[in-house]
Structure formats: C-alpha cells, structure tokens
Amino acid sequence: MKSFISKLLVLVTLGVLVWVSFYTLMPDAEEFSEENPLGFSIERANEHVKKISEKPHSIGTKAHSEVRNYIVQQLQQMGLQVQTQKGYTLNSEGVFTVPENIITKIPGSDPSVKNDLMVMTHYDSAVHSSFGASDAGSGVATILETIRVFLKEEIPHRNNIIICFTDAEEIGLNGANLFVEEHPWAQNIGLVLNFEARGSGGPSNTILETNAGNSKLIKAFSKANSEYPMATSLMYSVYKKLPNDTDATILREQKDIPSFFFAFIDDHYDYHTANDTFKNLDQNSLAHQASYLTALMPYFANANLTELKSENESVYFNFPGLGMLYYSYAFIIPLLVIAWLLFIAISIYAIRKKTFTAFSLVKNIVWFIVILFVAAIVVYFGYQFIYRQYPEYADNLNGFTSNGHYYILAFVAITLAIVFLFYRAIYSGKELERSVPAPLFVWLLINTVVAIAFKGAAYFIWPVFFGLFNYYLIIRKNRPNLWVLLFFSIPAVFLFAPLIQFFPVGLGLKMLVISSVFSVLLLGLLMPIFIHHKKIHWLGVLCLIIASVSLLMAHNDAEFSNENQKPNSLLYLLDVDQEEAWWLTYDEYLDEFTSEYFTDETEVAEDVIFHSKYNSAFTQQSKAEVKPIAEAVMLMEEDTTFQKNERDKFTLKIAPQRKINRMEIFADQQVNFFNFKVNGKTAPSAEKNVFYQNRKTEKLLTYYAIDRDTLRLDFELKKGEQFELKVYEASNDLLENKNFTIIPRTENMMPKPFVLNDAIITKQILTIKAD
Incomplete structure (x- = not known):
C-alpha cells in the first residue's frame, strides 16, 4: 500500500510539474x-x-x-x-x-x-x-x-x-x-x-x-x-x-x-x-x-x-527559476558527442550486466520508432476525420477553432494511450526496463540531425543528458528512488511540455501531428518513472477516457453561437462594361445570411483573387440586380516624346467617384511593365525581382485608398503589347449603402476575416496597346 501511494504521489507531482511548466511562462x-x-x-x-x-x-x-x-x-x-x-x-x-x-x-x-x-x-x-x-x-x-x-x-x-x-x-x-x-x-x-x-x-x-x-x-x-x-x-x-x-x-x-x-x-x-x-x-x-x-x-x-x-x-x-540560458553554437557538436559516448557506455554496461542484449536493444528501438509512427498516423488521419465531420470548420481561415484546445488535449491523450497500450502489449513486468534506452537513442538521432540542419533546437540535448542519468540509475539499481527519477525528468517536462501545445496553437490544428510526436518523445524520456507501474495499460485506459471527454467537449462547442461565431462573407460586384451585377462569397457553406443570395449549384465565373492573407478565391456567385454605383474615371495618356525605340511610355490616371477602401488592378501575367511608378513612387526591389515583372498571377497592384486620392500609374511597355487592364474598386459599405437592403447578421455570425468583405465592387476594363 505504501508503494502504491508513493507511485501515485509521483504521478500527481508529475502532473503538477506539467502545470507549472505552463503557469510560469507569464x-x-x-x-x-x-x-x-x-x-x-x-x-x-x-x-x-x-x-x-x-x-x-x-x-x-x-x-x-x-x-x-x-x-x-x-x-x-x-x-x-x-x-x-x-x-x-x-x-x-x-x-x-x-x-x-x-x-x-x-x-x-x-x-x-x-x-x-x-x-x-x-x-x-x-x-x-x-x-x-x-x-x-x-x-x-x-x-x-x-x-x-x-x-x-x-x-x-x-x-x-x-x-x-x-x-x-x-x-x-x-x-x-x-x-x-x-x-x-x-x-x-x-x-x-x-x-x-x-x-x-x-x-x-x-x-x-x-x-x-x-x-x-x-x-x-x-x-x-x-x-x-x-x-x-x-x-x-x-x-x-x-x-x-x-x-x-x-x-x-x-x-x-x-x-x-x-x-x-x-x-x-x-x-x-x-x-x-x-x-x-x-x-x-x-x-x-x-x-x-x-x-x-x-x-x-x-x-x-x-x-x-x-x-x-x-x-x-x-x-523556470533560472531565466535565460545560452551558449555558443561551438558547443553543439561536443555536447552531442559526449551524449552519444555516455549512451554507448551505459548500454555496454547494461549488456554486460545482462539487463538486455544488443539484439533486444535494437528490437526495442525499432518498437519505439513504430509506436512513434503509429501515433503520428492515428493523430493525422484522426484529425482529418474529425475535420470532415464538421464542415463548418472550412470557413475558419485562422486554422484554429474556438474549441481547438479540446482537440489538442484529446489527441495528446490519444497519443499517450497508444504508447501505454503498446508498451503493455510488448513488455511485461521486468521487461519494461529494456524499453528505457530506445527513446534516448531516438532523441540522440534527432539531436544529430538538429546539430547539422536546425541548430536553434540544439538545447534539446539537455533533457537527454538527464535522461541518461535516469538510464544509468535503472541499470545500476534494481529499484531506484522514484523521486530521484522524477527530479531528473524535470528538464524534459519544462522544456518540452509547452511545445506540445505551441505548434498547433501557433501554426494551426493541422500541426497536431507535431504535438503527437513531441508527446511520444517526451513520454519516452519519462518512461523510467512509468516502468514501475506494472499495470501501465490502465494509464492508457485513463488517457482514452480523457480523450473521449475532450472530444465530447469539443463537439458541444463546435456549433456556432454568440461566443463561437460563424464567419461569413457577402460582396456585390458590378461589371460596368457589361452592365451586369453579381453576388459573391468566400464561404464554403451557406448560412442564413448568405443562402438568400446563393444556391449550392451556383458556379463561380469571376476567378479574380484579391489581396488577402491566404490568397482566397470566391466560392459562390449568382446574378444580382444592377444598382447605380459610381465607377472610376480613367484617363490614359501616351508620351509621344518618349525616345526609346523598343518601348512606349504611358500615364494612366484613375479617379474614384465614390469613397472606396481599396482598388485592385490586374493585367495579363505575360505582360512585363518597365519603370513602373505609382503616384511617383517606385517599389523597393531585390536585384531585378520587382512585383510588376515576371508575375505568377494577373495581380498587378493593390491600392488602399485614402481621401479619394487619384491614382496615377506611369509605366513603359514593349512595342506591340496589347492587353486588358482590369480595375476593381471596392468599398466596405454594402450593409449601410442605401441602394441595398441587407438583413444584418445574427449574433452567432461575424464578417469573415482576411478577405475583402461586406463590399460593393465595380469592375472596369481598359484595353491598352503599345503601337
């Protein structure tokens, strides 16, 4: 009974250390x-x-x-x-x-x-x-x-x-x-x-x-x-x-x-x-x-x-408690070599003591790598499955949903369950000790790659050193003190536990697989503590319960509400030249706000991609009533005094006739402009790489308008060039404009971020020809 209480207290303390690793960050x-x-x-x-x-x-x-x-x-x-x-x-x-x-x-x-x-x-x-x-x-x-x-x-x-x-x-x-x-x-x-x-x-x-x-x-x-x-x-x-x-x-x-x-x-x-x-x-x-x-x-x-x-x-x-620690890159390789030598020395010592054989060492390393890959695969495809069950997530461009922390907890718990249950299936009783060197070997491989290709992560070696101490204690003593093992595990917890959450938070839930990998690797360093629990599979069962509860909580919070609002978008596009108008949206799935304007069968003809963080494209388009929206006045002038034989020089003035927030200009991506200026300004260039030449898309310029200022473009073209310049003007006043009656969003909706939204857009085409 005393032994059980001691083991339980160690596990509780380990949980407290994980909490401390987060609590002390700010x-x-x-x-x-x-x-x-x-x-x-x-x-x-x-x-x-x-x-x-x-x-x-x-x-x-x-x-x-x-x-x-x-x-x-x-x-x-x-x-x-x-x-x-x-x-x-x-x-x-x-x-x-x-x-x-x-x-x-x-x-x-x-x-x-x-x-x-x-x-x-x-x-x-x-x-x-x-x-x-x-x-x-x-x-x-x-x-x-x-x-x-x-x-x-x-x-x-x-x-x-x-x-x-x-x-x-x-x-x-x-x-x-x-x-x-x-x-x-x-x-x-x-x-x-x-x-x-x-x-x-x-x-x-x-x-x-x-x-x-x-x-x-x-x-x-x-x-x-x-x-x-x-x-x-x-x-x-x-x-x-x-x-x-x-x-x-x-x-x-x-x-x-x-x-x-x-x-x-x-x-x-x-x-x-x-x-x-x-x-x-x-x-x-x-x-x-x-x-x-x-x-x-x-x-x-x-x-x-x-x-x-x-x-x-x-x-x-x-x-925590020590503040900033730092050392030169020059120490990376020596520290790695020392760690490898220690691992080899302790392993030779263990083989001589007949704790395991060289063959069993290799076998355990293979098993650990298998567990690592299985966990990563389960989490990767598991989240893909979850993502497909909630199609509304596709309209969340942030990549991290409001219930995202539940998913992190759930898939980390699933990962831990996989490790515990695999260990129970592979090992029994005393054989658990043989599993200790395998994670250390994998960590040393990772640190070897890091030392060559990603030196910023070279501090990963320090928890490995403390893991080697635990490795030696387990080989040296039949029953090393659990509290000592826990003490030498603190660096691993403090350095790696926050990273498990950081990657999906910082880079999106698609990075949950990295959380899974870090969880397996961290648990590997903590295995000297867990091998003393003969019924390790019950820890796996507990993790599955935690995962189930977390997924249930995520499900309960998946529906849109006043706190978890659905992002949606609606835009009105007037094609001035064709005298046609269209409703447009970036939404993957329609809701009460957008369904009045679109059907699931609507096709998108306007394939323009406006300036946005993720280069988003329209997903729905439908006919709309033509409204009296003022279009820009455009004046094109050719400089007849320009002397370069192979080029012509032009000046284009675009004067907005309404208060706009943005102007987007597109041209055939095969057309290269020369000496391109906007209101007298040139863009900084990296050598010969400038935005108006060798373009990968038709996008030429985005102008965020101030005070209805006239836009003046000066540029040169090769003689013989002929193309259409598309000019889009957008104002973010669709919901307030007196020409429209748009039913406001409900409290469980919000404007979709990162894209042009709630906007009235005019499209005009100007044909340019360099004789």
Missing part, C-alpha cells in the same frame, strides 16, 4: 495593478486598449483617424513633442497606400551615433472588421503606459528613445517602410523593440530579427533581466523559415537594424476577427508585454547599442 496581471513597485498600471493600460478598440480602425476609416488623434493627445499630455509622418509608400508586393505614422523622441543625456533605441508597434487594425484590441491595441497601451512611468520616475538614460506607432502594418508594413525610407531618425537607430499579437491570449514569445549572429543580442537580453522571459533559439529558427514578417523586418532588411519583437499567439481564433475586442484580451498576456518593456527599455536606453552585432550564433532557452 506573469499574473495582478502583479501590474495600480500598487505594483514598477509603477506600471495595468488599469491605465486597459483604458487605452478600451479607447483604441471602440471601433474597427483599419487604414482609411474615420475611426482610424480618431485612434491616431487619441495617441497623439496621450503623448502630448506627457509633455512630448509629437510629429506625424504621412506619405505615399509602395511595397515590394505591389501594395500602395498613404500611411500616417506617429513619432516622438525622449532625448537621452548623452546620445551617440547609431545608438538610438526605437520602441514601436502599429495602431491600425486589420481590415475590415477587427477591433484591434490585441493586434495591436495591447502594444500601443503597453508603450503608452511604460512611457508614462518612465517619464514620471525620471529614469536616467543616455540614449535617445524614439517612439513610433506605425500605420498600415496590416496591409503590407507600409508605415514602417515610409519611416525607413524617408524619416531622418531612421539613420541613427541601434535597436528596435517591437510589440505585436497574433491572437488574444497566451504567453508572449520573444523573437530576434538580425542579419548577423544572435550571441550579443541574447546576452544583452539576458542581462536586462526580464522577469518572465520566453525566448528560445528554436522559435528564432522557426520564425526565420516562415513568411510572417513584422514592421521590424523592414528595419532589418533596409537598414540592418536588429530588433526584438514580442507577440502572444494563443486564442488564435480571435486573430483579425470582430472578436479581437477588449473583452477577449487576456490580461496576463498584456502584463507579459509590460514585463518585457519595463525591463528592457531602461536597460537598452543606457546600453551601447552599436556593440550588439556579432558573427556568432548562440543556442538559448528560458528555464
């Missing part, structure tokens, strides 16, 4: 209440978030100007001199607009060249319906409140501190591009601290942006002593392979300025949606952002920022 919001020693008031920060997120405020809207005025007023009330920077920008993807940045400076006592600290976030919300509380109202509030405390406490600082609230981040980082290209302060920046969000909750990840090595940056970050650092070289390596850029990316690419950016990514189903509201913002996530800036701004405002660049790379990771 602070409690109460630590940043009005009375906290730092002076940062989360209550004051919340007032900013509430004000900023009263309405959707994407670029070009009235609310966007109101948010800008509010931020300017708050800075001026602190005694700062504020300037706004407005101008045309054309990015490398062919997105053109007129952003208006908000910029101020806190002068340092002894500023020097290339040593200004820049703190930034963006103040525009995602088009068209996001309230922008998290993305990035939380960043604006964090910066405003930190500045207030910084100035009130008169914290001494040598470096200038530039505060920049960029505009047009959501449509293509245009505000950051404007600042880098045209503002003189961009020439003297040594480091950027950038605050972002990709959801409405969860811990805030620290990511580095640098063209050089990271060693000095991460050393400085560690010295700044942020209380809740969440930073790993794994995330640094993953981020570099993903296409998700931030404003800081522009400063790195164009000015070689390194940066840290901080972003929380959980509750991803709120990202860019109408549910990105203050009510849904996790207060602990906001506090986590505050914990970074309140520690880093005073430190880097007094540091020599010109010394942060390095050719060397470091492996780094955070560990």
Whole structure:
C-alpha cells in the first residue's frame, strides 16, 4: 500500500510539474495593478486598449483617424513633442497606400551615433472588421503606459528613445517602410523593440530579427533581466523559415537594424476577427508585454547599442527559476558527442550486466520508432476525420477553432494511450526496463540531425543528458528512488511540455501531428518513472477516457453561437462594361445570411483573387440586380516624346467617384511593365525581382485608398503589347449603402476575416496597346 501511494504521489507531482511548466511562462496581471513597485498600471493600460478598440480602425476609416488623434493627445499630455509622418509608400508586393505614422523622441543625456533605441508597434487594425484590441491595441497601451512611468520616475538614460506607432502594418508594413525610407531618425537607430499579437491570449514569445549572429543580442537580453522571459533559439529558427514578417523586418532588411519583437499567439481564433475586442484580451498576456518593456527599455536606453552585432550564433532557452540560458553554437557538436559516448557506455554496461542484449536493444528501438509512427498516423488521419465531420470548420481561415484546445488535449491523450497500450502489449513486468534506452537513442538521432540542419533546437540535448542519468540509475539499481527519477525528468517536462501545445496553437490544428510526436518523445524520456507501474495499460485506459471527454467537449462547442461565431462573407460586384451585377462569397457553406443570395449549384465565373492573407478565391456567385454605383474615371495618356525605340511610355490616371477602401488592378501575367511608378513612387526591389515583372498571377497592384486620392500609374511597355487592364474598386459599405437592403447578421455570425468583405465592387476594363 505504501508503494502504491508513493507511485501515485509521483504521478500527481508529475502532473503538477506539467502545470507549472505552463503557469510560469507569464506573469499574473495582478502583479501590474495600480500598487505594483514598477509603477506600471495595468488599469491605465486597459483604458487605452478600451479607447483604441471602440471601433474597427483599419487604414482609411474615420475611426482610424480618431485612434491616431487619441495617441497623439496621450503623448502630448506627457509633455512630448509629437510629429506625424504621412506619405505615399509602395511595397515590394505591389501594395500602395498613404500611411500616417506617429513619432516622438525622449532625448537621452548623452546620445551617440547609431545608438538610438526605437520602441514601436502599429495602431491600425486589420481590415475590415477587427477591433484591434490585441493586434495591436495591447502594444500601443503597453508603450503608452511604460512611457508614462518612465517619464514620471525620471529614469536616467543616455540614449535617445524614439517612439513610433506605425500605420498600415496590416496591409503590407507600409508605415514602417515610409519611416525607413524617408524619416531622418531612421539613420541613427541601434535597436528596435517591437510589440505585436497574433491572437488574444497566451504567453508572449520573444523573437530576434538580425542579419548577423544572435550571441550579443541574447546576452544583452539576458542581462536586462526580464522577469518572465520566453525566448528560445528554436522559435528564432522557426520564425526565420516562415513568411510572417513584422514592421521590424523592414528595419532589418533596409537598414540592418536588429530588433526584438514580442507577440502572444494563443486564442488564435480571435486573430483579425470582430472578436479581437477588449473583452477577449487576456490580461496576463498584456502584463507579459509590460514585463518585457519595463525591463528592457531602461536597460537598452543606457546600453551601447552599436556593440550588439556579432558573427556568432548562440543556442538559448528560458528555464523556470533560472531565466535565460545560452551558449555558443561551438558547443553543439561536443555536447552531442559526449551524449552519444555516455549512451554507448551505459548500454555496454547494461549488456554486460545482462539487463538486455544488443539484439533486444535494437528490437526495442525499432518498437519505439513504430509506436512513434503509429501515433503520428492515428493523430493525422484522426484529425482529418474529425475535420470532415464538421464542415463548418472550412470557413475558419485562422486554422484554429474556438474549441481547438479540446482537440489538442484529446489527441495528446490519444497519443499517450497508444504508447501505454503498446508498451503493455510488448513488455511485461521486468521487461519494461529494456524499453528505457530506445527513446534516448531516438532523441540522440534527432539531436544529430538538429546539430547539422536546425541548430536553434540544439538545447534539446539537455533533457537527454538527464535522461541518461535516469538510464544509468535503472541499470545500476534494481529499484531506484522514484523521486530521484522524477527530479531528473524535470528538464524534459519544462522544456518540452509547452511545445506540445505551441505548434498547433501557433501554426494551426493541422500541426497536431507535431504535438503527437513531441508527446511520444517526451513520454519516452519519462518512461523510467512509468516502468514501475506494472499495470501501465490502465494509464492508457485513463488517457482514452480523457480523450473521449475532450472530444465530447469539443463537439458541444463546435456549433456556432454568440461566443463561437460563424464567419461569413457577402460582396456585390458590378461589371460596368457589361452592365451586369453579381453576388459573391468566400464561404464554403451557406448560412442564413448568405443562402438568400446563393444556391449550392451556383458556379463561380469571376476567378479574380484579391489581396488577402491566404490568397482566397470566391466560392459562390449568382446574378444580382444592377444598382447605380459610381465607377472610376480613367484617363490614359501616351508620351509621344518618349525616345526609346523598343518601348512606349504611358500615364494612366484613375479617379474614384465614390469613397472606396481599396482598388485592385490586374493585367495579363505575360505582360512585363518597365519603370513602373505609382503616384511617383517606385517599389523597393531585390536585384531585378520587382512585383510588376515576371508575375505568377494577373495581380498587378493593390491600392488602399485614402481621401479619394487619384491614382496615377506611369509605366513603359514593349512595342506591340496589347492587353486588358482590369480595375476593381471596392468599398466596405454594402450593409449601410442605401441602394441595398441587407438583413444584418445574427449574433452567432461575424464578417469573415482576411478577405475583402461586406463590399460593393465595380469592375472596369481598359484595353491598352503599345503601337
């Protein structure tokens, strides 16, 4: 009985350690209440978030100007001199607009060249319906409140501190591009601290942006002593392979300025949606952002920022209670070699003790790999099966449903059940000890691959070292102390348990298979504890019960409700030239809002793909009544004085006759334009790769309109070119326009994010011929 209680307590403690591995990632919001020693008031920060997120405020809207005025007023009330920077920008993807940045400076006592600290976030919300509380109202509030405390406490600082609230981040980082290209302060920046969000909750990840090595940056970050650092070289390596850029990316690419950016990514189903509201913002996530800036701004405002660049790379990771740990890439191979030698030595010792034979060692390794693949296959196809049972999930473009955490728990539990039941079928009694080296061997193989191809994950070797200690104890003693085994398992739990949730949260539920793989690998390192439970299959049964309950909870939350709203879309397209009109939608499945306009048999003729995060295409189209919608006035001029024999030069002016939010221009992708300018602006180019040449699609230009400004295109064409230029104008006022009577959405619906929505679109075609 005593032995049973001890084993049970160890399992309970293991569960507590898993909980601690998540709980210690970010602070409690109460630590940043009005009375906290730092002076940062989360209550004051919340007032900013509430004000900023009263309405959707994407670029070009009235609310966007109101948010800008509010931020300017708050800075001026602190005694700062504020300037706004407005101008045309054309990015490398062919997105053109007129952003208006908000910029101020806190002068340092002894500023020097290339040593200004820049703190930034963006103040525009995602088009068209996001309230922008998290993305990035939380960043604006964090910066405003930190500045207030910084100035009130008169914290001494040598470096200038530039505060920049960029505009047009959501449509293509245009505000950051404007600042880098045209503002003189961009020439003297040594480091950027950038605050972002990709959801409405969860811990805030620290990511580095640098063209050089990271060693000095991460050393400085560690010295700044942020209380809740969440930073790993794994995330640094993953981020570099993903296409998700931030404003800081522009400063790195164009000015070689390194940066840290901080972003929380959980509750991803709120990202860019109408549910990105203050009510849904996790207060602990906001506090986590505050914990970074309140520690880093005073430190880097007094540091020599010109010394942060390095050719060397470091492996780094955070560990509860120890903070940031880091070491040079030069140690990766030596540590791996030592681990392999230890594994081989302990295995030889075990064979000599006749704990197992070389053949049984190989057999157990094969079995573990089989278990790994079986679990991964079951989870992959299991989620595909689940996904097909709920066709409404197809309209969730975020890739993470509101019941997604139940699916993570369910499929992790299924994975654990597979492992426990396989172990019970393969091994019995004393034979369980023979299973211990197999996961270690697989982990060493993984670390070998990591050391060659993905060095940022090289800190994976440390739980393996502690696993080797447990391996030795089991071989050395018949019954090693369970608490000692548990102690040596702590690094594996703290480093790997959060990763099991991170990948499907950050990359979508399609990545549940990675959670499954990490679960098997983690359980393999914990097997020295579980082999002492002879009836290990009962743990598998318990996991199946947990999985069943989780799937049931996910099912109960799958239906759309006021909290879990169905995203849908409706657009009206008027073909001016053909005098025809159409209803369009991006929805895979119709609902009460859209079914009045479409049937399941409707075919899509309009195959244009407007600018959107996921390049979404229309799914339904049906005839509509022609309405009196004002089309653009277009004027084409050919420069007859142009002297190049092989080309002709043109100027096209497009003047909107109504208030539009966006203009999209398309041309035959075989047509190459030369010296393409938009209102006098050219796009930054990487060597000869520019957006208007060698296009993979017909998309030429996206213009996010401001104040009905006329669009002027200057370009050259090869003689003999003839093609149709398609011009689409869109206004996000379908639900308010007096020409239409659209029944409002019910409370269990919301506008579909990431795509053009609730819009009135006009289509015009202009034939261009270069003689």
